[in-house]
Amino acid sequence: MSKQIDIKDLDIFYGDFRAVDGVQMQIKPRSVTAFIGPSGCGKSTVLRTLNRMHEVIPGASVSGQVLMDGNDIYGPGVDPVNVRREVGMVFQRANPFPTMSIKENVLAGVRLNNKRLSKAQADELTESALRGANLWNEVKDRLNLPGSGLSGGQQQRLCIARAIAVEPEVLLMDEPCSALDPISTLAIEDLINDLKEKYTVVIVTHNMQQAARVSDRTAFFNIAGTGKPGRLIEFNETSAIFSNPDREETENYISGRFG
Amino acid sequence: MPTSTQITESGPTGPGSAPEAGPQPPASNPGGTRPKAVVRPGDRIFSAATLIAGILILLILAGVALFLLAQSKDTIAAQLSDPTQITGGRGFFSYVWPLVIGTLISAAIALVVATPFALGIALFTTHMAPRRLAPMLGYVIDLLAAIPSVVYGLWGIALAGNLTGFYLWLSKWFGWIPIFAPAADGSVSQTGRTLLTASLVLSIMILPIITSLTREIFLQTPRLQEEAALALGATRWEMIRMAVLPFGRSGIVSATMLGLGRALGETMAVAMILSPGVLTASLVVSGNQTIASEIAQNFPEAAGLRLSELITVGLVLFVITLLVNMGARAIVARTSVKGS
Numbered sequence: 001m002s003k004q005i006d007i008k009d010l011d012i013f014y015g016d017f018r019a020v021d022g023v024q025m026q027i028k029p030r031s032v033t034a035f036i037g038p039s040g041c042g043k044s045t046v047l048r049t050l051n052r053m054h055e056v057i058p059g060a061s062v063s064g065q066v067l068m069d070g071n072d073i074y075g076p077g078v079d080p081v082n083v084r085r086e087v088g089m090v091f092q093r094a095n096p097f098p099t100m101s102i103k104e105n106v107l108a109g110v111r112l113n114n115k116r117l118s119k120a121q122a123d124e125l126t127e128s129a130l131r132g133a134n135l136w137n138e139v140k141d142r143l144n145l146p147g148s149g150l151s152g153g154q155q156q157r158l159c160i161a162r163a164i165a166v167e168p169e170v171l172l173m174d175e176p177c178s179a180l181d182p183i184s185t186l187a188i189e190d191l192i193n194d195l196k197e198k199y200t201v202v203i204v205t206h207n208m209q210q211a212a213r214v215s216d217r218t219a220f221f222n223i224a225g226t227g228k229p230g231r232l233i234e235f236n237e238t239s240a241i242f243s244n245p246d247r248e249e250t251e252n253y254i255s256g257r258f259g
Numbered sequence: 260m261p262t263s264t265q266i267t268e269s270g271p272t273g274p275g276s277a278p279e280a281g282p283q284p285p286a287s288n289p290g291g292t293r294p295k296a297v298v299r300p301g302d303r304i305f306s307a308a309t310l311i312a313g314i315l316i317l318l319i320l321a322g323v324a325l326f327l328l329a330q331s332k333d334t335i336a337a338q339l340s341d342p343t344q345i346t347g348g349r350g351f352f353s354y355v356w357p358l359v360i361g362t363l364i365s366a367a368i369a370l371v372v373a374t375p376f377a378l379g380i381a382l383f384t385t386h387m388a389p390r391r392l393a394p395m396l397g398y399v400i401d402l403l404a405a406i407p408s409v410v411y412g413l414w415g416i417a418l419a420g421n422l423t424g425f426y427l428w429l430s431k432w433f434g435w436i437p438i439f440a441p442a443a444d445g446s447v448s449q450t451g452r453t454l455l456t457a458s459l460v461l462s463i464m465i466l467p468i469i470t471s472l473t474r475e476i477f478l479q480t481p482r483l484q485e486e487a488a489l490a491l492g493a494t495r496w497e498m499i500r501m502a503v504l505p506f507g508r509s510g511i512v513s514a515t516m517l518g519l520g521r522a523l524g525e526t527m528a529v530a531m532i533l534s535p536g537v538l539t540a541s542l543v544v545s546g547n548q549t550i551a552s553e554i555a556q557n558f559p560e561a562a563g564l565r566l567s568e569l570i571t572v573g574l575v576l577f578v579i580t581l582l583v584n585m586g587a588r589a590i591v592a593r594t595s596v597k598g599s
Contacts, residue, residue, distance in 0.1 A: 051490065053486065053490055056486060056489060058390055081493070081494050084489065084490055084491065088491075089490035091486065091487065091490075095481070095483040095484055095487040097484065097487065097501060097502065097505065098484075098505070098506070099505035099506075108488075108501065109492065112491055112492055112501075159487070162487075163491070166491065166492070
């Protein structure tokens with residue numbers, strides 16, 4: 001498990017509008033990569049191209065390549081459904097399926113893959129995924145209750161459990177803590193630290209302290225102005241970005257002088 | 260005036276007077292003084308207007324019920340004193356139950372035929388169709404609702420003639436099922452104007468309402484839920500099954516029940532298409548009758564007790580509709596999902 005991602009000359013369009021221009025980066029396996037930058041700079045858009053989720057928006061298209069261990073996910077004949085089964089995603093707001101129990105939520109992705117699970121296998125997988133998401137101890141006595149009865153932070157960890165239950169190669173997180181209180185945020189950040197032992201984790205965050213705390217490498221995106229495409233400004237070790245950035249724009253952003 | 264107002268519950272009939280000094284917790288002391296919230300004139304007018312509208316609905320409904328009851332008193336009296344006076348000669352209940360069965364069967368068939376189509380069309384327009392085609396298709400479906408039922412009736416009569424061959428085929432191969440059984444001499448209705456034809460036309464008539472309502476509900480599926488399913492690697496159909504249908508379940512039930520209400524009460528089309536007769540199990544031979552159509556066909560010549568009978572039949576339909584709606588409410592309440 002855990003794959004390396006090479007992004008080569010990636011341009012992203014919404015219709016005729018060029019949203020992101022010329023992204024070039026290499027995301028290492030078993031590490032946490034953070035995307036930071038002001039609103040509208042395209043960091044979420046880039047994240048969503050890594051599992052082809054941006055295609056949900058009509059008119060979206062890309063040029064360039066995204067290679068997962070050398071295989072272009074935009075190559076001819078690649079089914080986005082299969083890409084998404086390898087690249088899990090956690091969203092800004094927790095979105096467990098409201099009609100499903102906690103257990104059914106965890107198993108939702110596995111059941112999609114048409115795997116026939118015996119009851120013992122299902123129980124085992126539920127436990128391991130929930131343990132992987134640091135949620136097992138809190139919910140083990142109410143696995144058959146609806147997931148919507150949990151707190152916001154628990155729901156978000158349930159979504160992480162759902163994503164890792166299918167054992168993806170890569171885990172994408174789109175501002176996973178932006179709707180959570182500090183204690184729940186801490187729980188998720190601890191979890192991200194554990195997750196990088198098994199997965200390639202890419203996280204978009206507005207919180208620079210969070211990027212500094214959880215990530216190994218950080219990518220800073222910026223936008224020249226409204227209507228202009230977002231660009232990758234700098235991509236480096238997190239420690240370097242936050243202590244000694246190469247570019248003045250990066251320094252201005254992380255020191256809070258703008259954005 | 261205090262600028263910070265604590266919102267306390269005040270019923271629509273109890274507009275607040277001057278606010279009492281000091282914020283008090285909404286105490287649960289019935290009979291005691293309850294802190295009243297500040298109510299602005301606009302709010303008061305609006306709440307009065309909605310209250311009047313609400314009461315008016317109840318009054319109209321009660322008026323209809325009372326009218327039906329009052330006009331039914333001759334029938335009830337006849338039923339109690341001498342049931343043989345009533346049409347058919349064996350009392351009101353043996354007169355009305357075939358009509359009730361016919362009504363329920365035709366509405367049920369219409370529902371069974373229309374619902375899958377309606378859901379399919381709604382899903383197609385919301386989640387499958389190309390973006391340019393979808394609104395046009397929705398518009399066409401809504402247009403179906405604007406066609407007067409007399410036109411449906413005329414169209415149904417034309418359709419009936421073309422269905423006789425199909426009914427013959429049904430009775431030949433599926434005649435062992437009672438609802439497709441041919442008459443004793445092996446024939447089916449020569450005109451095709453049977454309860455099945457009427458039900459099929461009804462299904463087309465209730466299609467737009469079910470489609471429109473479910474379409475609106477499917478459009479409201481939270482984007483987050485859809486994306487959650489897609490991000491797990493769901494195909495479009497799997498996404499619909501995981502996110503769209505569970506979210507819309509209670510809405511689908513209420514849309515279907517509205518369709519059912521229309522099918523139960525539809526008069527003109529059925530009265531035109533169906534050549535009525537006694538209750539028969541088979542749907543491909545002549546016979547059967549629905550309540551609404553019975554009233555419409557007999558009302559012009561009715562007088563005295565016969566008139567009262569027909570109105571009592573109407574009362575029965577009223578009660579059936581009420582029960583159906585209450586049942587639907589119960590189902591909706593049980594199946595509704597907290598959307599996030």
